[in-house]
Amino acid sequence: MKKKLYILSLLAISVFMVNAQQSYLRQITVQNQTAAKQSGNLNLNMDFDLSNLKINNQHMVVLTPVLNSVDGITKLELPPVVVNGKTRAKAISRMMNVGNENPFSVKPQTILVRQNDTKQVIPYALSIPLEDWMRRATLTLREDVTACCSGCDAVTTTRFLSDRLLPADFVPTYQITYVTPEAEPVKQRSESHAARFTYKVGRAELLPDFGNNAAELTKVDKVIREIQNDKDLTISNLTISGYASPEGSQKSNLDLSQRRANSFSDYLSTKYGMSKNQFKVNWYGEDWNGLQKAVESSNIADKDAILNIIRTVPNVDARDAELKKLSKGQTYKTLLETYYPPLRRNEYTIDYVARPFDVNEAKAAIKTRPQLLSLNEMFHVAQTYPKGSADFKNVFDVAARMFPNDPIANLNAATAELEGGSVDAALTRLERFKDKPEAWNNLGIALVQKQRYEEALSYFDRAAAQGDATAKTNAEQLRLFLEDRK
Structure with a gap:
């Protein structure tokens, strides 16, 4: 008889250990997962579908979403969802009612009893202050399974939910504009x-x-x-x-x-x-x-x-x-x-009076006698070179030297400087003509590069009000960028 009791005890311990080491993650489905930035907060939503979960009556499953920084240094455990078997649920309830003791390190968002063989979907919604590291954070779901109320080690399993919780930061695309000079009749x-x-x-x-x-x-x-x-x-x-x-x-x-x-x-x-x-x-x-x-x-x-x-x-x-x-x-x-x-x-x-030059003649003359060319002729010479190339930029530099007080000559030279990355030089030139509507779109782009966003938006809007469709698009891009930064 003693031998039989010993064998039964070993079997009971063996069954207990197997049950305690069980993982239920494969039986749980995470659906409708979304994450968004809004007004300085990170809003996270998802549904835990437990319909296929068959939990041991003695078990407790703690499902903890975890935000992880891309460098692995920072982690943030979010409020968990706690799923209990029927027997375990009673024990947890008694524990929390006696002295209001909370056995969880992070207060759960939901504590529930699993009704095996029934459809059960648990919505999860959370809004927390957005920190910079969260913009590229990953999201994992950690499962901790325990088989007793105290003194038992938890079996921990982790699943990736998202290798990048939030979409990549919005990268605006701004359209720069050149002004085509009018042809000189004489x-x-x-x-x-x-x-x-x-x-x-x-x-x-x-x-x-x-x-x-x-x-x-x-x-x-x-x-x-x-x-x-x-x-x-x-x-x-x-x-x-x-x-x-x-x-x-x-x-x-x-x-x-x-x-x-x-x-x-x-x-x-x-x-x-x-x-x-x-x-x-x-x-x-x-x-x-x-x-x-x-x-x-x-x-x-x-x-x-x-x-x-x-x-x-x-x-x-x-x-x-x-x-x-x-x-x-x-x-x-x-x-x-x-x-x-x-x-x-x-x-x-x-x-x-200088006679008109065709583009090939003007291309040669700009190197030796640029004073004989009109701004319009120089502009067409620039179009024969790859946009942004040294030759392209040089044409507008020459035009600004030949016509130092002409707004269009300076605006186009500033545009070429802006495209070439010389933001300070472009901004200095553009600000000389900031009363000219033709300058406003590119002035806005230069101010964006200097992170003077409100001023940039003002110039985009002013140009758009004058019928500049490109400036209107740039204003929309900047607003999307600023909203994405919140």
């Missing part, structure tokens, strides 16, 4: 030069062999011949402006600057066969502004006194008399010898 260009001839005192005749005139006329000849001999150019107008130095009376110097400008006009008309109708002659007399600038940049003796006389003595004839008093005439002598001669000059501006 490509009017101009060049300005100065000719400082030597004249006999009080005379206006331009004598080619007098003083430095031969060298000055050689310079003039080079400028005009280059334009006249260029088959791509046609001279349309020539403006001559005459200036005199301040010694003598204002009236006589005004007359002298007029006669000297006319003599230069006559010389050009005769020398180069140009019609007088193409000339416009201006004369300005004494060039006090030129003298003031020269003195300001000099170290001449009595510098402050000279500038004070120029700025405060309204009668220009009286100024010369006051200058003669400085340093017993030595300062005035320096002015006469060094500072006055450059003021006696003719400035001339040649206006000419």
